[in-house]
Amino acid sequence: MKRAILTAALMLAGAATAQTVTITPDNAAKLRRVGAEVLFWNQQQRDENFPAMEKLFPGHVVKAGGKVRPLPAGKPLAIPEGELEDAMTELNIAGMIVVQDGKVRLERYARGYGPEGRWTSFSVAKSFTSTLVGAAIRDGYIKSIDDPVTDYIPDLAGGGYDGVTVRQLLTMTSGVKWNEDYTDPKSDVARMFSEAVPVGADSTVAYMKKLPRETAPGSKWVYKTGETNLIGVLVERATKKTLADYLSDKLWKPWGMERDAFWMVNPGGHEVSGCCLSVSLRDYARMGLFALSGGKGVVPDGWFAAATSNQVPPTPDFAGGGGYGYQWWVLPGGRYAAIGIFGQSIMVDPAKKLVIAISSAWPTATGKDLSAKRNALWAKFEAASD
Numbered sequence: 001m002k003r004a005i006l007t008a009a010l011m012l013a014g015a016a017t018a019q020t021v022t023i024t025p026d027n028a029a030k031l032r033r034v035g036a037e038v039l040f041w042n043q044q045q046r047d048e049n050f051p052a053m054e055k056l057f058p059g060h061v062v063k064a065g066g067k068v069r070p071l072p073a074g075k076p077l078a079i080p081e082g083e084l085e086d087a088m089t090e091l092n093i094a095g096m097i098v099v100q101d102g103k104v105r106l107e108r109y110a111r112g113y114g115p116e117g118r119w120t121s122f123s124v125a126k127s128f129t130s131t132l133v134g135a136a137i138r139d140g141y142i143k144s145i146d147d148p149v150t151d152y153i154p155d156l157a158g159g160g161y162d163g164v165t166v167r168q169l170l171t172m173t174s175g176v177k178w179n180e181d182y183t184d185p186k187s188d189v190a191r192m193f194s195e196a197v198p199v200g201a202d203s204t205v206a207y208m209k210k211l212p213r214e215t216a217p218g219s220k221w222v223y224k225t226g227e228t229n230l231i232g233v234l235v236e237r238a239t240k241k242t243l244a245d246y247l248s249d250k251l252w253k254p255w256g257m258e259r260d261a262f263w264m265v266n267p268g269g270h271e272v273s274g275c276c277l278s279v280s281l282r283d284y285a286r287m288g289l290f291a292l293s294g295g296k297g298v299v300p301d302g303w304f305a306a307a308t309s310n311q312v313p314p315t316p317d318f319a320g321g322g323g324y325g326y327q328w329w330v331l332p333g334g335r336y337a338a339i340g341i342f343g344q345s346i347m348v349d350p351a352k353k354l355v356i357a358i359s360s361a362w363p364t365a366t367g368k369d370l371s372a373k374r375n376a377l378w379a380k381f382e383a384a385s386d
Helices: 023-041 043-047 083-089 122-138 166-170 203-209 227-238 244-252 280-292 305-308 366-385
Strands: 004-011 015-023 061-064 093-100 103-109 261-264 277-279 334-342 342-349 354-360
Touching: 004 203, 004 261, 015 122, 061 203, 061 244, 083 103, 083 366, 093 280, 093 305, 122 244, 122 277, 122 305, 122 334, 122 342, 166 227, 166 261, 227 244, 244 261, 277 280, 280 342, 280 354, 342 366, 354 366
Parallel strands: none
Antiparallel strands: 004 015, 061 261, 093 103, 093 354, 261 277, 334 342, 342 354
């Protein structure tokens, strides 16, 4: 019986420590069950588990290097402390940081969270995963985002992804039918890892291959976490490296991330690339600074300009009234953001050289009222940064 040996991490003294875990049929089944339940945790479970996913799930460690990119203190934002406390309470924020011109202008933590900890990303991870596509193109592992996806994942052939390009995965315009309803236990996003797959098969590919075609590729945008998981499979197969190792090589070490990160794996032992990356608050901010820098030497010239611009036209359904790029939300005014459910975000304002990172445990996965309050908090920080 085939078993996958993989690395899990435990939070010990604030550091990710490797532990060998064997994926067996029994614990793979448990992982499928518990993984599907994350969306339906109660508030106490969210508060306790979002900063401690490595205690619950197997995963891979993204190793940091020895040299840390400094984040020196800047002039504090002139915002009354009471307003900050009210915002953190209202949005159940565990940590928020504002960095401008590479300097920290505001940093706050709550509920026992702090600079030494990590917080789960949910879909903020998508922007990290798309960046690895850019790195793989520059390294020559992927020829072009206009290549068919099946060139890199041949076992996906024969289903709805025939004729779909890497670009269409990046922009979520494959035309394949998908349900991303976080409140429905029968939705695709809740079920994609809950079903057993044949021995040796990739759980992401097995689930996505059986989905039907809804529209022609490139004709319709539908938000699909499963497609980011396919992007992860594509990068892993093209580079022949785990996503954690490739992220460490291309970003964590050279960009000077401060702490190891932790990336959960699926029942097949592969990183869940559409979510589930646990990162410290300051390193989330450093990711925003990396995007702001253009990623020279890591991704092709112009990659972030394209990744953070409207590849899909804006619609009222999009976060903040903007559009969608390569796994980044495009916001009005030249801004862009990585956004995850339950209140995770990295917002970048290039004109102000500003990065805002927030880690939260909202009472619901999404919500117009909660999003409006978060957007208002971004605006408050931006106004105070002038």
